Amino acid sequence: MTTPKPLRRDRSRRGSVFTLKLRRWLYGVAAALVPVATVYGLTTDAQAAALLALAGALLGVTGLALANPTAD
Numbered sequence: 831m832t833t834p835k836p837l838r839r840d841r842s843r844r845g846s847v848f849t850l851k852l853r854r855w856l857y858g859v860a861a862a863l864v865p866v867a868t869v870y871g872l873t874t875d876a877q878a879a880a881l882l883a884l885a886g887a888l889l890g891v892t893g894l895a896l897a898n899p900t901a902d
Contacts, residue, residue, distance in 0.1 A: 853889045860885040 861882060868878045 848889075850891075853891045857885060857889050857891040860889075 864873070864878045864881050864885075867873045868875060873881065
């Protein structure tokens with residue numbers, strides 16, 4: 831009987847599309863558009879904060895992630 835190998839993530843495919851540069855750019859766009867949507871009454875302040883938190887979580891570019899990026 832063979833010992834099963836631990837599962838490893840294949841980051842090569844994900845890294846080729848969502849580079850750190852692209853993720854930073856997308857977060858910057860979201861950070862610029864959400865306040866504009868709030869000014870025009872499309873979202874409330876609470877919704878705007880939630881949208882920015884969601885964008886940061888999905889893109890992985892908030893706080894420490896911006897200061898300490900991982901290699902693509």
